[in-house]
Amino acid sequence: MQTIKFRAAIVAVALAAFAAVPTVHARSADAPVTEADLAAHIRTLAGDAFEGRAPGTDGEDRTIAYIVGEWAKAGLEAVPGSATPWLQPVPFVETQALSGTAMFKVNGRDFALGDDGIVVTGRDASVALASLPAVFVGYGIDGAGQVNADVKGKLAIMLFDNAPFGEALPRYRERRQMLADAGASAVLVIATDAVPWDALRESVGSKSMRLASAKAGAPVSGFLSPEAADALFKAAGQDGAALREAAKAADYQGAVLPVTADFTTASTVRFFASHNVIARLPGARPDGKAVLFLGHWDHLGICAPEGAADRICNGAVDNASGIAVLIEVAKRLGRGARPDRDIYFLATTAEEKGLLGARWFADHPVVPLSDITVALNVDTIAISPRGTPVATIGRGKPAYDAVVREVATTLGRTLDADGEADAFIQRQDGWALGAKGVTSLMVGGSFSDMALLEAFLSGNYHRAGDNFSDQIPLGGAAEDADLHVALGRAFADTKRWAVK
Numbered sequence: 001m002q003t004i005k006f007r008a009a010i011v012a013v014a015l016a017a018f019a020a021v022p023t024v025h026a027r028s029a030d031a032p033v034t035e036a037d038l039a040a041h042i043r044t045l046a047g048d049a050f051e052g053r054a055p056g057t058d059g060e061d062r063t064i065a066y067i068v069g070e071w072a073k074a075g076l077e078a079v080p081g082s083a084t085p086w087l088q089p090v091p092f093v094e095t096q097a098l099s100g101t102a103m104f105k106v107n108g109r110d111f112a113l114g115d116d117g118i119v120v121t122g123r124d125a126s127v128a129l130a131s132l133p134a135v136f137v138g139y140g141i142d143g144a145g146q147v148n149a150d151v152k153g154k155l156a157i158m159l160f161d162n163a164p165f166g167e168a169l170p171r172y173r174e175r176r177q178m179l180a181d182a183g184a185s186a187v188l189v190i191a192t193d194a195v196p197w198d199a200l201r202e203s204v205g206s207k208s209m210r211l212a213s214a215k216a217g218a219p220v221s222g223f224l225s226p227e228a229a230d231a232l233f234k235a236a237g238q239d240g241a242a243l244r245e246a247a248k249a250a251d252y253q254g255a256v257l258p259v260t261a262d263f264t265t266a267s268t269v270r271f272f273a274s275h276n277v278i279a280r281l282p283g284a285r286p287d288g289k290a291v292l293f294l295g296h297w298d299h300l301g302i303c304a305p306e307g308a309a310d311r312i313c314n315g316a317v318d319n320a321s322g323i324a325v326l327i328e329v330a331k332r333l334g335r336g337a338r339p340d341r342d343i344y345f346l347a348t349t350a351e352e353k354g355l356l357g358a359r360w361f362a363d364h365p366v367v368p369l370s371d372i373t374v375a376l377n378v379d380t381i382a383i384s385p386r387g388t389p390v391a392t393i394g395r396g397k398p399a400y401d402a403v404v405r406e407v408a409t410t411l412g413r414t415l416d417a418d419g420e421a422d423a424f425i426q427r428q429d430g431w432a433l434g435a436k437g438v439t440s441l442m443v444g445g446s447f448s449d450m451a452l453l454e455a456f457l458s459g460n461y462h463r464a465g466d467n468f469s470d471q472i473p474l475g476g477a478a479e480d481a482d483l484h485v486a487l488g489r490a491f492a493d494t495k496r497w498a499v500k
């Protein structure tokens with residue numbers, strides 16, 4: 001665990017380097033953000049020296065130093081009264097699976113599943129469980145979002161995909177946790193076509209992180225390939241396709257299987273702190289309300305096995321591009337006409353591990369959440385060219401939508417009204433704040449052109465190929481950066497956006 005003192009030294013060095021900030025007089029208009037402005041930041045943040053920006057690594061130290069340095073240059077300040085200026089420590093538990101075995105009995109007789117179709121990991125350093133009765137739970141929840149079966153002391157076998165019923169029901173990680181909270185001793189998630197089996201397998205072999213404050217997961221968790229699940233169901237006298245079909249009902253209550261399971265696992269467990277970076281631009285005429293910009297600084301770190309040509313997931317698009325935008329937005333707002341309201345800038349850690357830094361901030365905000373009039377999240381923004389319509393994830397509140405429409409239209413942007421972007425609402429940091437009642441929007445072109453977005457998601461996304469290159473489209477990101485400057489001005493304007 002690296003100490004806070006050490007991080008404070010990193011911040012001090014970053015600040016000293018830029019102590020002499022030139023005074024720039026307020027301008028009437030903000031200079032447009034250029035592709036070159038963004039490219040410079042992305043090239044640095046996604047450089048190999050930053051090692052893919054994994055939390056708790058040297059790459060984190062470099063990333064923090066860079067962001068703090070750039071935001072200080074922009075005129076942002078540490079939040080007054082914070083014990084660790086610029087940084088919010090976020091305590092984590094990291095688990096690395098060393099080994100895991102699973103053995104099944106069907107109707108009391110050994111059933112060999114084969115190692116290819118199953119991968120398991122333990123919550124603690126060493127776990128041994130025997131003769132767990134198995135139950136297939138479908139999505140694990142009912143239409144009301146409640147755990148749908150008795151899983152106490154059992155192995156629960158759950159589907160990965162989002163439930164086809166109900167409104168905004170939780171994704172698989174949360175559902176898996178709900179099953180653990182309900183007493184499941186083991187949870188196996190059946191893989192989906194949407195995520196390649198090899199990727200899921202590797203994700204278990206790699207390190208997993210949770211907030212130290214979070215409830216512990218089930219003692220054993222893991223994944224089953226669709227084929228392995230079907231083989232197990234078949235041996236148990238069930239048909240996999242029929243079980244999946246039955247599970248689509250909002251009142252499905254699971255199917256008890258004539259199956260028992262034994263598990264043994266070994267893992268290393270490490271406690272450490274990573275950090276959110278938090279800064280503030282004090283308002284000229286503060287009225288107690290605030291605007292929050294956020295984006296995640298972290299990415300996946302060293303992600304490919306030893307021997308691979310490129311082992312680093314550099315995260316150029318995801319999300320060096322978003323941090324680059326937040327740096328340039330801070331510069332425009334910090335050096336131009338000073339907005340009325342306080343504007344907070346938050347670079348979160350561990351988004352890739354399940355929005356963990358954003359969740360920690362939402363539980364430990366440096367400004368009361370009820371004072372945040374809007375949160376604007378910037379993630380994976382270098383997708384589209386100039387001229388792409390503006391989509392809004394989290395839209396639906398007419399007054400907010402009107403501001404976005406007016407600001408975008410003033411900048412000559414058109415609006416995307418088809419709602420396809422809504423599918424991503426749970427996959428971004430704004431969700432952690434939205435869950436606590438903060439109006440959280442993700443505005444821009446990257447989630448507007450679904451063909452371009454899908455091409456990225458099925459291509460370099462979360463792979464070593466997400467490197468900085470001249471091929472990354474930055475025109476749309478530059479336009480979206482201008483849009484965020486204007487949105488920041490609009491929502492921080494006490495006359496234009498009058499809120500109680």
Ligand SMILES: [Zn+2]
Nearest residue numbers: 318319352462
């Ligand atoms: Zn990501």
